[in-house]
Amino acid sequence: MDLSSVLSGFAVAFEPQNLLFCLIGVTVGMLIGVLPGLGPAATIAILLPITYSLEPTAAVIMLAGIFYGAQYGGTITSVLLRMPGEASSVVTALDGHALARKGEAGPALGVAAVASFIGGTASILLLTFIAPALAGAALAFGPAEYTVLALIGIFLVGTLGSGSLWKSAAAAALGLLIATVGLDPILGTPRFTFGTDQLADGIDFTIVAMGLFGVGEILYNLEHRDRPQPAVPAFGRAIPGRLHWLRSRAAILRGSVTGFVLGILPGGGATMSSLVSYAVEKRVAKDPSRFGKGAVEGVAGPESANNAAATSSFIPLLTLGIPANATMAVLFGALMLQGITPGPGLMTEHPDVFWGVVNSMYVGNLLLLALSIPLIGVFVRMLKVRPGVLAPLTVVITMLGVYSIRNNAFDMLLVIALGLLGYGMRKLGFEPGPFVLAFVLGSLLEASFRRSMRIFGGDVTEFVQRPVSGSLVAVLVLTAVIVPVLRKVRTRQSGAAEQPAAQ
Amino acid sequence: MNPFPRRGLLAGLAVSPLAAVAACQVQGGADAAEADFPTRAVDFMVPFDPGGSGDLVSRAVAEAAEEPLGQSLAVSNKPGANGAVGLKELLAGDADGYTIALAVKSLFAITPLAVDDPDAVVIDDFRIIATLTQEAYVLVVHADSPYQTLDDLLAAGSVDYATTGVGTGSQLSAQLLFTGAGIDATDVPFDGGAPAVTALLGQQVDAVSASLAETMPQIEAGELRAVAVFSEERSPFLNEVPTAVESGYDVVVDQRRFIVVPAEVGDEAAGVLSLAFEEARESPEYGQFLQDNYMDRWEVDSLEAKTHLSDAAAEYAALVEDAGLDLGEGS
Known part of the structure; x- marks a missing residue:
């Protein structure tokens, strides 16, 4: 690595114009992150025309800022309203919202902001030193590896939620079913499209999340309008206490590394990282039963993981020219419009763009931390707004956001339908978390499995013969079979007198 | 609107x-x-x-x-x-x-x-x-693969190739070529150009047919090698690569x-x-x-x-x- 180009990247990042666009980017990103349903991909697409007149580096610094700024903002709605805007913040909503219900929304947001900052910054540092070496790792992941990874993810979904395991499994199965809507990924046969091409491309994640979590939750709460509101803490209590920090410290470090590593994988990396981080924290915790009821580690770990992953998802784009997700695809387009081709040649042909953008992320993360800490008090006060005012307002913003994904009014009807489903699930005690995550991982699992089988000529044993997928199969067997069996044996040995704690 | x-x-x-x-x-x-x-x-x-x-x-x-x-x-x-x-x-x-x-x-x-x-x-x-x-479709292989030309690829016993999706020019061009050549080829559809090209970069598949815009950066970087273009005449961007027609396969597919x-x-x-x-x-x-x-x-x-x-x-x-x-x- 050429150190002088890294340093000159700092000079680029600190140019006044670039600082300004970084600030604009992260502020806009944070705002759209807070507005439920509005996503960074749609926002960046809307802002594309503005970037024509900008210098390429400034343009990309701003657009990148929107992307990771939205990750910070998305946490706020996940915690306060239980409305995750991205697949990677679904798990944050579980314990984050539980904390908010206990009146600890402030500390939850404070921990999340610091966890996001540390995760993001650690990831940039790692990116700077080992990005070129790691770029190839993304390529070692083919259909076979994604199949096993998605399978691990679906098993981890089972660790979420505090309710019955069978209800989680049923919700996850429903999520897998909804994931099959659209054209068959291999044969192109329409499935569950009811003859309309509105459903031909399947259902967007945001629509499912906003329906099940957002609209479903709002409908459920309408029923309980008479119930006393949770106490809103004074601003003084909005600062996380010593206990919060003690519990989150290790979770943040583990989450940062998990997020960085999994974020490199295009397609599903960020979601997997938050899920893996949550599962790890639950496993190492002294008292796992706190999870789902407001464990601060369940916010700190996944939040540092998804921000680290957001940063490392730039690696495949900038070093290989592979966009890792929908937002990266729009950023790819933005670079192409500027006459810059993201790809293997970027780092040598345009070192100023590469390092300017990478180093601007340090600044961006600092700005976001500075923006979010004082704003926590303001956002927490949002909980004081009467539900009769907050609920319709949230629904309107959600509808606008959902419309903005494809500029399609059909999607708004879909959100309402899924909202009714979410309400029904909530009434019957089914959790939306496993549903939504299984939905995300389901399309990855199905398409990757069927691609693998075509490549392997139908031979399933090849999954264990390839080194990377073989190792992943070992991890899967270990976590999904051996550990639970061992635990069961041990609880049985620990005596009949002592009643085992229900999990 | x-x-x-x-x-x-x-x-x-x-x-x-x-x-x-x-x-x-x-x-x-x-x-x-x-x-x-x-x-x-x-x-x-x-x-x-x-x-x-x-x-x-x-x-x-x-x-x-x-x-x-x-x-x-x-x-x-x-x-x-x-x-x-x-x-x-x-x-x-x-x-x-x-x-x-x-x-x-x-x-x-x-x-x-x-x-x-x-x-x-x-x-x-x-x-x-x-x-x-x-925009012409182009058939590419990995730079480290043994296939230097279209004939090398078609002489291989069996070929797995990625496409950018069902019902795309990518699928049509490659299927017509491989069927015409009478070789055992399996298509592996991906969801768009970027994942298909990624699969080839990782050598998960042997070949992919994709548009020039999707493949040229990797061709220029020396990661991928073009073996045929599916246009009527050679592409000005890849003047040294023969068309499928020149190689004896009457497949012309473009977007x-x-x-x-x-x-x-x-x-x-x-x-x-x-x-x-x-x-x-x-x-x-x-x-x-x-x-x-x-x-x-x-x-x-x-x-x-x-x-x-x-x-x-x-x-x-x-x-x-x-x-x-x-x-x-x-x-």
């Missing part, structure tokens, strides 16, 4: 005759009003995801067309079903020339071979305002992009729009954009364009039938 587009099959059937009637009325009585078309901004609908080739070329040409048109052109994305969702909405809206859309050849020539849609849009529903680009309005739009509005885009195609920025994105110009009049599209549809259907292929059911 129309806030309540087609909601479903039934709603669509109910709306389209009404829209046609409304359009006729506008056309009949509004000649005078159209004389100073356009008096307000024109919506440019891109029926594809933001960031893709179709989106980029639309934004580039829209920017260049604003000045000659004298009004702003607002680009918005309405993706779905290879452009069918957006184009159906275009047909359901007012045929006044204030909404135009990008369209692609594959929707009219290839998608019908893979997807059975009784109310699919057909080219005669539209009036072509301007033709924009043609072409053009701008359409509903067929009912009056001559005057259509004429004004056409002139503006013809001027836009001459702008140096647009030229530079095409160069940077490995796109060739396709600039013909609308009659020739329509002939090309219907000929291509018939030709592809015949080729697929002769080869005994069924795109929709895999192979």
Whole structure:
């Protein structure tokens, strides 16, 4: 690595114009992150025309800022309203919202902001030193590896939620079913499209999340309008206490590394990282039963993981020219419009763009931390707004956001339908978390499995013969079979007198 | 933009005759009003995801067309079903020339071979305002692979190749080639160009057919090697790579992009729009954009364009039938 180009990247990042666009980017990103349903991909697409007149580096610094700024903002709605805007913040909503219900929304947001900052910054540092070496790792992941990874993810979904395991499994199965809507990924046969091409491309994640979590939750709460509101803490209590920090410290470090590593994988990396981080924290915790009821580690770990992953998802784009997700695809387009081709040649042909953008992320993360800490008090006060005012307002913003994904009014009807489903699930005690995550991982699992089988000529044993997928199969067997069996044996040995704690 | 587009099959059937009637009325009585078309901004609908080739070329040409048109052109994305969702909405809206859309050849020539849609849009529903680009498909292998030429690849016992999706030119070109060569080849459809190229970079598959824009950066970086292009003549961007036809396989598949309005739009509005885009195609920025994105110009009049599209549809259907292929059911 050429150190002088890294340093000159700092000079680029600190140019006044670039600082300004970084600030604009992260502020806009944070705002759209807070507005439920509005996503960074749609926002960046809307802002594309503005970037024509900008210098390429400034343009990309701003657009990148929107992307990771939205990750910070998305946490706020996940915690306060239980409305995750991205697949990677679904798990944050579980314990984050539980904390908010206990009146600890402030500390939850404070921990999340610091966890996001540390995760993001650690990831940039790692990116700077080992990005070129790691770029190839993304390529070692083919259909076979994604199949096993998605399978691990679906098993981890089972660790979420505090309710019955069978209800989680049923919700996850429903999520897998909804994931099959659209054209068959291999044969192109329409499935569950009811003859309309509105459903031909399947259902967007945001629509499912906003329906099940957002609209479903709002409908459920309408029923309980008479119930006393949770106490809103004074601003003084909005600062996380010593206990919060003690519990989150290790979770943040583990989450940062998990997020960085999994974020490199295009397609599903960020979601997997938050899920893996949550599962790890639950496993190492002294008292796992706190999870789902407001464990601060369940916010700190996944939040540092998804921000680290957001940063490392730039690696495949900038070093290989592979966009890792929908937002990266729009950023790819933005670079192409500027006459810059993201790809293997970027780092040598345009070192100023590469390092300017990478180093601007340090600044961006600092700005976001500075923006979010004082704003926590303001956002927490949002909980004081009467539900009769907050609920319709949230629904309107959600509808606008959902419309903005494809500029399609059909999607708004879909959100309402899924909202009714979410309400029904909530009434019957089914959790939306496993549903939504299984939905995300389901399309990855199905398409990757069927691609693998075509490549392997139908031979399933090849999954264990390839080194990377073989190792992943070992991890899967270990976590999904051996550990639970061992635990069961041990609880049985620990005596009949002592009643085992229900999990 | 129309806030309540087609909601479903039934709603669509109910709306389209009404829209046609409304359009006729506008056309009949509004000649005078159209004389100073356009008096307000024109919506440019891109029926594809933001960031893709179709989106980029639309934004580039829209920017260049604003000045000659004298009004702003607002680009918005309405993706779905290879452009069918957006184009159906275009047909359901007012045929006044204030909404135009990008369209692609594959929707009219290839998608019908893979997807059975009784109310699919057909080219005669539209009036072509301007033709924009043609983009060749190119067959690439990994630089570390033993295959130096197309013949090397076809001599391999069996080939796994990635495609950019079902019912795409990527799938059609590769299937026609491998079936024609009579070798044992398995297609592995991915969701778009980037994942397909990624699979080849990781050597998960042996080959991929994709557009020049999707593969050129990797070809120039020396990661991938082009062994054939599926155009009639060699591509100016890859002059040393032979066409499939030169190598003895009569496979010509490309993607072409053009701008359409509903067929009912009056001559005057259509004429004004056409002139503006013809001027836009001459702008140096647009030229530079095409160069940077490995796109060739396709600039013909609308009659020739329509002939090309219907000929291509018939030709592809015949080729697929002769080869005994069924795109929709895999192979």
